[in-house]
Amino acid sequence: MNDELQKKVAEAIRDPKNVGEMADADSVGTVGNSECGEMLRLWVKYREQDGEKVIDKASFQSFGCETAIAVASLATELIQGKTAAEAMEMKPEELSGELGPLPPMKIHCAELVQGALRDALSPESQALSQAESPAKPDGLAPTLRDSLNEGQAKSGSINIQFLDE
Amino acid sequence: MSETITGDSPMQAVLQVFPGAQRALFRKYHIGGCSSCGFQPEETLAGVCERNGDLPVAGVLEQIRQSHEEDARILIEPSDLAKRRDNGADVRVVDIRSREEFEAVHIDGSQLLTQDLMQEILGSWDNDQLFVIVDHQGNKSLDAAAYYLGHGMPNVHALRGGIDAWSLEVDSAVRRYTLN
Numbered sequence: 001m002n003d004e005l006q007k008k009v010a011e012a013i014r015d016p017k018n019v020g021e022m023a024d025a026d027s028v029g030t031v032g033n034s035e036c037g038e039m040l041r042l043w044v045k046y047r048e049q050d051g052e053k054v055i056d057k058a059s060f061q062s063f064g065c066e067t068a069i070a071v072a073s074l075a076t077e078l079i080q081g082k083t084a085a086e087a088m089e090m091k092p093e094e095l096s097g098e099l100g101p102l103p104p105m106k107i108h109c110a111e112l113v114q115g116a117l118r119d120a121l122s123p124e125s126q127a128l129s130q131a132e133s134p135a136k137p138d139g140l141a142p143t144l145r146d147s148l149n150e151g152q153a154k155s156g157s158i159n160i161q162f163l164d165e
Numbered sequence: 166m167s168e169t170i171t172g173d174s175p176m177q178a179v180l181q182v183f184p185g186a187q188r189a190l191f192r193k194y195h196i197g198g199c200s201s202c203g204f205q206p207e208e209t210l211a212g213v214c215e216r217n218g219d220l221p222v223a224g225v226l227e228q229i230r231q232s233h234e235e236d237a238r239i240l241i242e243p244s245d246l247a248k249r250r251d252n253g254a255d256v257r258v259v260d261i262r263s264r265e266e267f268e269a270v271h272i273d274g275s276q277l278l279t280q281d282l283m284q285e286i287l288g289s290w291d292n293d294q295l296f297v298i299v300d301h302q303g304n305k306s307l308d309a310a311a312y313y314l315g316h317g318m319p320n321v322h323a324l325r326g327g328i329d330a331w332s333l334e335v336d337s338a339v340r341r342y343t344l345n
Contacts, residue, residue, distance in 0.1 A: 016317040020288045061287070066193070103218075108195075150305055151262040151278065159345040160269050 012070035029120025042116040067109040084121040172211030172222035189232030241322040257296040303327040
């Protein structure tokens with residue numbers, strides 16, 4: 001990753017926009033390569049504008065690398081005001097916006113965002129069940145998040161021995 | 166000892182000197198996350214760089230070093246945490262151990278991490294909230310803190326040495342334990 005891109009990614013990471021689950025979302029899209037511990041989930045809320053349904057706001061949660069978070073942050077800003085069709089036509093290089101062209105090894109980060117976006121905007125996703133638990137990633141291989149979950153995962157199968165006994 | 170690490174060093178030596186190297190490599194280069202992007206312990210750093218887009222070894226090594234220093238900045242000493250709490254600082258303590266361990270011993274006022282709390286932290290805590298991740302002996306808390314850092318929460322720390330160090334250095338009433 002060149003210095004300029006690294007700087008822009010670092011800036012985006014310092015203050016990522018639109019992070020977190022959206023409780024009143026109209027649709028949700030998920031894409032991930034659980035083998036590599038990458039997963040991205042994106043929520044979309046629509047509004048009516050001039051007789052058209054356009055994207056009012058979008059939010060995301062990422063369990064991937066910094067570049068994926070940076071691209072998702074930019075993309076959720078860029079798609080506001082667009083129709084689903086317009087947003088679905090956006091290419092990975094457009095979604096990465098001001099980050100500029102990504103090096104080959106980082107293009108998959110933008111493709112990850114594009115995949116989540118297309119999943120969220122596809123007609124099947126629009127009947128989102130609020131009962132769904134969209135923030136829970138299934139089947140992730142060892143990741144940073146696994147360190148968070150490890151304690152919960154161990155519950156029920158441990159034996160504590162106090163050292164002063 | 167870090168000066169001894171070069172491109173010819175096997176990855177197991179790199180990880181020994183820089184325990185956070187795998188975290189740094191994955192974060193920046195998507196290396197070491199799983200079997201398909203992982204590396205062999207005997208593989209050299211230069212070899213890993215070569216088969217991952219011919220990355221510059223010096224740059225990767227520098228990234229690992231910087232991340233190592235960044236890890237050190239994330240850590241908070243038990244005595245420092247105790248002092249901040251004594252001074253009334255708004256610092257929350259999040260315990261990522263199992264429920265059994267938490268119920269056996271925990272730091273006063275700490276919260277056990279659950280799925281609900283995990284979402285609450287990301288969804289409703291102030292991004293600038295100061296909080297400290299606690300595990301048993303400090304092996305997992307850096308990863309956990311890095312997770313929240315990656316989600317735009319800059320004031321997260323990991324308790325150096327975990328609750329075990331807290332017991333040894335701050336509050337001996339918190340009983341030490343091992344897991345069988």
